[in-house]
Amino acid sequence: MSMNISPHNSDVQLERFSFPLVAVLFLIPLLVAVAIGYFFGIAWGVAILTILIWSDFLLRAANVNFRGRRKKDKVMAPLVTKSFTGHVRDPHLGWTLAPNKTNENSFAIPRKKLSLKYTVTTDAQGRRVTTESPVDSDTTINFYGCSNTFGWGLDDNTTYTWLVQAARPDSAIHNYGVSGYSLYQILLKMEQTIERDRPKLVILGFSPGLEARSVSDHHYLRILAEQGGTAPSCISKDKGGKRALKRYPVEGYKHLPLSDKSPLIKLVERRLNRLFYGGRAKNEAHRKTTEHLLLSMEHLCKKHGATFHVQYLVANTGYREFLHKTGLNWAPGPVDLDLCDEVGTYLYRLSPFDGHPNVAANAAYAEELGPVIDQLLETGKYRPEPGALGTTKRDKATEQEIYPVF
Template structure:
């Protein structure tokens, strides 16, 4: 085999490799162009958040409230949020050293996102029950599982806890299983410092499997490329698509929460804050069947009930919740 023939073969191989590379780059650039035209953008974390960073990383819970006094403007209104050293949101003046505790847990509806301290329903309950110390451990973004983990962390450190109020909303079901859409939203809002989230799945034996905090796995260059960002999303979707049975899992978590409170000689009260009629009916049936105390606090989320431009419950809706919960709490207080 002469030298010219060998060189010709080498040249042919190099040409094929170059052609393949050019073809792949062309396909990539064409796909990128088409996706941009169709409105698919690269991954972008939301930078222009109107709120200060009020959360910090926690290896067990994913994130937790960050101590501080935060004053900011939201849609033209002045908002004041005070997080104390024990990671609770302030609930007003206390009359002396109150021994009996009412603990409030849940997500942003319980914490009182986008409203000031004195507009939250735990603050309003504290005003009504001055002989109790109302502790608002509500943390934006928490679902049932994180609320349960938090409860197990704080109860051993809390003196004389008597009642736990868990503010439940429909979206907690999705948060409990951490599918692609929830992981992506947390990643989009990563500037707020809630990125990692623990979650629950059903094992092959149909029992709950508990998983440590994980985050949305962002690929390199997904901030710059629509194509890479789209493929990244599809990958996460496929990876998390087996995370189903969100209602069954949520009901199991609520049972665990109730059993934990019962063992600790604490009354658990589920406040149904938001759910459609069918979901509410199913949960109420479940609560009755399992002897779990609940209060139906569902009201229409009309324009006069939510924060303008945000959608979270405003002070007016929190007042209605506090009134309903206070009536239920009064019954427990009278019995004990």
């Protein structure tokens, strides 16, 4: 999986641990060896240093790369190559889409001689286009989301936002989806754009699998770092019985010198990052922060006179009790991305290249959104019909195929 935030490796900016900490970490083994040599004889000191060097050699010989233990990482990663050149760095968002660009991107499975090319076009505002010619309308509908809303792996005219625009020629449809975005980055994007656009309706393309991204725990930061990325983050905290959203600037997985050369130093690096960011990996932090962000989005929309709607794009509706309790508009996803035909081929995924929603899934999203948008524009409210609530079963297959990167 590749975010390709930077097209050149030289542009990748690594965050380092502070110099005092690095100095202490590298001096500790030497000081321990010297102390042991002083008290127990120089042979013992040499033995300690030899053990450290030998441990590093064994880890290197075992080819330990610390990329994770998921079977999918080991089996699928070498098979599929991806290219994407549409991202540029952003000091507040981490990355965003480059404006006024047309890029041809691709997937390939060289061993099977399979390939897929698709075109991405952005407008002057850095939004993925939803029509060949801009629409001037009093009815503006803004879509926000991650790669599912952006349309990862799809040509411009097969994304669900393009299809919604085609079905509503009298409305101006804007696609602010960006691959890899967290809910917090989506909120920041809303804050940047909602006052300028003055939309009547704001639709969030949602999946519970996004929840780990916003808090940027050490697992997610490590994956971002492998792609050359850094991201802002936040966490919802209880302060005197009221919850406050603590915001962090763009930050990244922290590196130790020589960690790319020494597996032993790489192991220490991972443990230190776990200490720095470990508290954010708790499920309660994920849940509370996701709920806080959804309410913050609705509050922002109300402030600017827009109706806010949460549109699930996957089968899992794990937050539906929260959405009902708070009165937020929402609708379940119209397709189950795990459905297969009689020979085991995914019906709604970019199989075999990727786990993202394919053309058929996007067509289903657009069709489902038709009556939803009509009702939202007419009444400002939408709730799912009885029996159409979806499932609260965690959609682990979808999350592993798409998240935590794309």
